[in-house]
Amino acid sequence: MTTTTQSTTGTGPLLRVRNLTVTFTGNRSAPWRRPGTTVAVNDIDLDVAPGETLGLVGESGSGKSTTARAILRLLRPDGGTIEAAGFQVDSFGRRVPAAYRRAVQAVFQDPLGSLDPTKVIGDIVAEPLAIHFGLRGPERDRRVAGLLDQVGLAAHHARRYPYELSGGQRQRVSIARALAAEPRLIVLDEPVSALDVSVQSQVVNLLEDVRERTGVGYLFVAHDLAVVRHASDRIAVMYRGRVVEEGPADRICEQPAHPYTEALLAAVPDPDPARQRLQRARRRELSAAAPVPGGVSASGCPFAARCPHRMPVCADSFPEWTPVTGGGRVACHLYGEPPTTPEDAR
Numbered sequence: 375m376t377t378t379t380q381s382t383t384g385t386g387p388l389l390r391v392r393n394l395t396v397t398f399t400g401n402r403s404a405p406w407r408r409p410g411t412t413v414a415v416n417d418i419d420l421d422v423a424p425g426e427t428l429g430l431v432g433e434s435g436s437g438k439s440t441t442a443r444a445i446l447r448l449l450r451p452d453g454g455t456i457e458a459a460g461f462q463v464d465s466f467g468r469r470v471p472a473a474y475r476r477a478v479q480a481v482f483q484d485p486l487g488s489l490d491p492t493k494v495i496g497d498i499v500a501e502p503l504a505i506h507f508g509l510r511g512p513e514r515d516r517r518v519a520g521l522l523d524q525v526g527l528a529a530h531h532a533r534r535y536p537y538e539l540s541g542g543q544r545q546r547v548s549i550a551r552a553l554a555a556e557p558r559l560i561v562l563d564e565p566v567s568a569l570d571v572s573v574q575s576q577v578v579n580l581l582e583d584v585r586e587r588t589g590v591g592y593l594f595v596a597h598d599l600a601v602v603r604h605a606s607d608r609i610a611v612m613y614r615g616r617v618v619e620e621g622p623a624d625r626i627c628e629q630p631a632h633p634y635t636e637a638l639l640a641a642v643p644d645p646d647p648a649r650q651r652l653q654r655a656r657r658r659e660l661s662a663a664a665p666v667p668g669g670v671s672a673s674g675c676p677f678a679a680r681c682p683h684r685m686p687v688c689a690d691s692f693p694e695w696t697p698v699t700g701g702g703r704v705a706c707h708l709y710g711e712p713p714t715t716p717e718d719a720r
């Protein structure tokens with residue numbers, strides 16, 4: 375039985391996710407609620423073109439990592455389709471093809487946790503070269519040196535252990551290790567969230583350099599909209615398992631359409647101290663209003679509980695997608711055709 379299809383042409387989408395749904399049994403963040411299922415990801419679509427960066431942003435518990443893990447096939451979704459780097463991921467059986475593991479790489483938040491502490495950096499970066507390309511000896515060493523150079527590390531770093539490097543240097547190692555596999559897509563889950571702000575932008579700039587040089591595409595997952603904007607061409611905004619808005623990064627950040635995107639923007643630090651105070655108050659208000667519980671309402675707007683513009687229809691039906699001037703689309707009843715539901719007809 376053939377369970378994978380791999381395009382050899384390299385054309386078509388790099389990542390195409392349709393109707394992805396992931397549920398967990400039990401309710402990790404709200405165990406007092408009815409025992410049942412947590413819909414961590416609820417019917418979402420995502421697209422990444424070759425060489426593009428899609429930012430996936432949303433607050434804690436919105437389902438970003440679950441989406442990333444489904445794409446990386448670290449978990450099996452309940453529904454939907456995932457096509458990545460020419461592979462039909464949803465058709466994989468228990469065994470994930472090695473070619474997929476090579477073509478789609480991951481970089482996580484905590485490099486210290488994901489880098490083997492017993493190995494020196496040179497060996498960590500060399501491992502994928504041996505596994506995927508059978509490289510050995512001087513050829514392998516040359517390639518390791520080239521990869522370290524590409525991520526801005528010096529040759530002597532090859533002899534260091536992960537604990538001897540700074541957080542930013544360790545994340546450079548993770549990126550070098552991912553690049554060693556010559557991937558087409560890298561899924562980055564909060565890749566700079568643990569780093570100092572100045573180091574964050576260095577790593578984001580490095581990712582941009584790498585993308586220009588190699589043509590790799592990124593799914594860049596983070597909770598910080600300012601970081602995501604800096605890193606991304608397009609942004610998808612996620613809230614409680616749903617994508618609620620998507621579009622060009624600048625349009626999303628300058629003319630947000632969805633009330634939740636507006637709330638996220640209010641959380642982006644502003645250089646002006648007076649506006650910072652306002653933003654702090656807004657953040658406190660939002661986090662006090664609704665700590666994200668595990669479950670998401672399956673049928674209504676996921677933001678209904680917190681939305682200042684809420685209408686009766688919002689609790690009942692997830693909004694249709696409406697195109698937004700400037701690019702992208704929004705799922706909110708404030709836009710598009712007036713909703714017609716049985717509720718409205720009453």
Ligand SMILES: Nc1ncnc2c1ncn2[C@@H]1O[C@H](COP(=O)(O)OP(=O)(O)OP(=O)(O)O)[C@@H](O)[C@H]1O
Binds near residue numbers: 401413434437439
């Ligand atoms: N293994 C699991 N079992 C049960 N529930 C889970 C599991 N993993 C995630 N969840 C729940 O799924 C929802 C989405 O979690 P996820 O980790 O994908 O969010 P996230 O957007 O990555 O958040 P963060 O910004 O904190 O990383 C949360 O309600 C979480 O509690």
Ligand code: SF4
Binds near residue numbers: 676679
């Ligand atoms: S659909 Fe309704 S509740 Fe949801 S964001 Fe729009 S106005 Fe607010």
Ligand SMILES: [Mg+2]
Binds near residue numbers: 438439440
């Ligand atoms: Mg996460």
